[in-house]
Amino acid sequence: MQRSAAILPGGITMSARRAWHEVLRALAVAAIALMWTMPVAGQSALDDRARAMFPDADHVGAFTGTPPTAEVGREGQLLGYVLLTDQVAPIPAYSGKPISVLVGIDTAGVIRGAEIIAHEEPILVIGVTDDALARFTAQYTGRSVDDTFKIGGRERPGTVRLDGISGATITMMVLNASILRSVKAVAEARGLPLAPGAEAQISAATERMAAAQPTNTAQPDAATFEPIWKEVWAERTLRVWILGAGLLLLTVILFLQDWLTRYRRLISTLRIAFLVYTLLFIGVYALAQLSVVNVLTFVHSAVRDFRWETFLIEPLIFVLWSFVAVSLLLWGRGVYCGWLCPYGALQELVNKAAQKLRVPQLNLPSLVHERLVAIKYVILVALFGLSMQSLPDAVRYAEVEPFKTVFALRLDRTWPFVAYALGLVAISAFNGKFFCKYLCPLGAALTIPSHFRIFDWLRRRKECGRPCQTCATECPSQAIRPTGEIDANECHYCLDCQVTFWDPYKCPPLVEHRKRAEKHGRTLDRLPLR
Numbered sequence: 001m002q003r004s005a006a007i008l009p010g011g012i013t014m015s016a017r018r019a020w021h022e023v024l025r026a027l028a029v030a031a032i033a034l035m036w037t038m039p040v041a042g043q044s045a046l047d048d049r050a051r052a053m054f055p056d057a058d059h060v061g062a063f064t065g066t067p068p069t070a071e072v073g074r075e076g077q078l079l080g081y082v083l084l085t086d087q088v089a090p091i092p093a094y095s096g097k098p099i100s101v102l103v104g105i106d107t108a109g110v111i112r113g114a115e116i117i118a119h120e121e122p123i124l125v126i127g128v129t130d131d132a133l134a135r136f137t138a139q140y141t142g143r144s145v146d147d148t149f150k151i152g153g154r155e156r157p158g159t160v161r162l163d164g165i166s167g168a169t170i171t172m173m174v175l176n177a178s179i180l181r182s183v184k185a186v187a188e189a190r191g192l193p194l195a196p197g198a199e200a201q202i203s204a205a206t207e208r209m210a211a212a213q214p215t216n217t218a219q220p221d222a223a224t225f226e227p228i229w230k231e232v233w234a235e236r237t238l239r240v241w242i243l244g245a246g247l248l249l250l251t252v253i254l255f256l257q258d259w260l261t262r263y264r265r266l267i268s269t270l271r272i273a274f275l276v277y278t279l280l281f282i283g284v285y286a287l288a289q290l291s292v293v294n295v296l297t298f299v300h301s302a303v304r305d306f307r308w309e310t311f312l313i314e315p316l317i318f319v320l321w322s323f324v325a326v327s328l329l330l331w332g333r334g335v336y337c338g339w340l341c342p343y344g345a346l347q348e349l350v351n352k353a354a355q356k357l358r359v360p361q362l363n364l365p366s367l368v369h370e371r372l373v374a375i376k377y378v379i380l381v382a383l384f385g386l387s388m389q390s391l392p393d394a395v396r397y398a399e400v401e402p403f404k405t406v407f408a409l410r411l412d413r414t415w416p417f418v419a420y421a422l423g424l425v426a427i428s429a430f431n432g433k434f435f436c437k438y439l440c441p442l443g444a445a446l447t448i449p450s451h452f453r454i455f456d457w458l459r460r461r462k463e464c465g466r467p468c469q470t471c472a473t474e475c476p477s478q479a480i481r482p483t484g485e486i487d488a489n490e491c492h493y494c495l496d497c498q499v500t501f502w503d504p505y506k507c508p509p510l511v512e513h514r515k516r517a518e519k520h521g522r523t524l525d526r527l528p529l530r
């Protein structure tokens with residue numbers, strides 16, 4: 001007896017699944033073999049770094065006390081202290097883990113140096129050079145522990161303005177807050193000179209720390225400080241409102257889709273305008289492109305030490321993910337991929353322009369396409385497997401997404417990254433959303449919760465696929481099977497097929513209906529649904 005073959009995403013049969021399984025296993029093993037482990041600075045390396053901050057020192061002690069510091073001295077005389085920010089003010093950043101910075105302060109309350117020791121920040125793992133980081137931290141050297149630092153923007157009285165790093169503003173804000181809070185807490189605890197205003201501010205923080213810690217050996221907790229995310233939200237209120245307005249408009253479009261898609265020109269103009277908004281506002285200006293790194297971080301955080309603070313740190317990403325979570329359950333992954341992804345919007349706008357210029361479209365045959373779509377799932381599984389071993393390594397390999405190159409780093413990278421990102425955009429001129437269809441691990445990840453979607457609002461007729469192939473040949477995502485069904489895993493909710501569905505001059509069953517009506521001298525006042 002022959003058993004019928006179950007179908008996997010991309011139309012793979014059960015027999016093919018075993019082969020894919022082997023490929024996945026081999027990929028995971030290869031990825032793990034290629035792993036690079038971040039060196040963790042040992043005590044002697046820390047000593048060397050501390051001596052570089054205090055060139056006269058002949059002694060660096062062990063980290064002791066509350067907050068923990070190591071004394072630095074010469075011939076028995078105390079020169080200052082070094083501290084690790086993750087031990088004094090551990091503020092979780094994007095990765096959910098605090099950044100560890102070694103900071104030296106002398107007995108006059110002057111910062112003698114700051115150096116990043118360890119971190120798992122996606123933007124810093126690859127993309128931001130060590131030189132750029134060193135230039136950033138060097139700005140603290142010679143400043144007083146009394147100073148208040150501000151990243152970018154205008155110089156304000158009472159604050160020292162620091163040059164940020166393009167595309168890493170929030171990580172730099174977290175880093176700055178960690179350094180600022182750590183040095184002030186240490187200065188207060190060790191009796192270093194502080195201005196009266198700063199003293200009062202730190203006393204309050206120290207009291208809160210003391211209240212939260214019954215023994216003097218306990219480490220301070222991030223919760224004893226004012227959460228940094230509140231500061232970031234206050235600074236980005238306008239952007240949150242603009243994003244909120246865009247999401248509201250998109251919700252209205254989705255709810256009115258049956259009406260709007262009857263007006264080809266209106267929906268086409270609305271859609272192009274929305275894609276431009278997505279590209280320019282969400283992508284270029286607000287740098288709120290979502291990434292598979294967010295998914296990996298979320299999963300890790302959920303199984304280890306979940307904190308809302310980790311996700312609230314970037315307001316636009318938080319709002320966008322909240323909307324995407326709801327839209328996945330209501331309509332599937334298409335709403336994000338078709339409307340809100342800046343790199344997707346860039347590819348689609350390039351493809352639309354190419355079509356206007358009559359650039360030939362080279363879509364792959366359905367049989368080949370249905371097998372190639374599986375590549376993105378393989379990439380997702382490999383990244384996930386790798387992240388189990390080391391999140392920073394997974395972040396490195398997540399560069400398969402060209403998002404960081406295009407938006408966060410604005411193409412300011414070495415040529416292979418730029419060539420990869422622009423090459424994919426160029427391919428999309430001939431083959432719409434090539435990257436999305438075959439390579440994007442984020443798109444693959446979004447299909448998983450899409451299986452639980454509640455609505456199925458994309459209309460089909462019984463003639464779709466049998467025999468009509470009009471929508472199937474036009475679908476830019478090749479998401480309509482030759483049999484007429486829409487593959488929700490691949491659909492980007494562009495609504496093109498819905499415009500055709502309502503077009504009495506294009507949709508063949510409707511054309512017939514219209515002709516029949518005209519033959520009998522009637523006008524087509526109501527369009528049949530099925």
Ligand code: SF4
Pocket residue numbers: 336337338341342343344345433435436437440441442443444
């Ligand atoms: S598949 Fe990836 S790049 Fe394409 S629209 Fe979706 S998330 Fe964006």
Ligand code: SF4
Pocket residue numbers: 458474475476477478479480486490491492493494495496497498
């Ligand atoms: S044409 Fe239809 S099936 Fe294809 S992506 Fe657009 S909405 Fe989805």
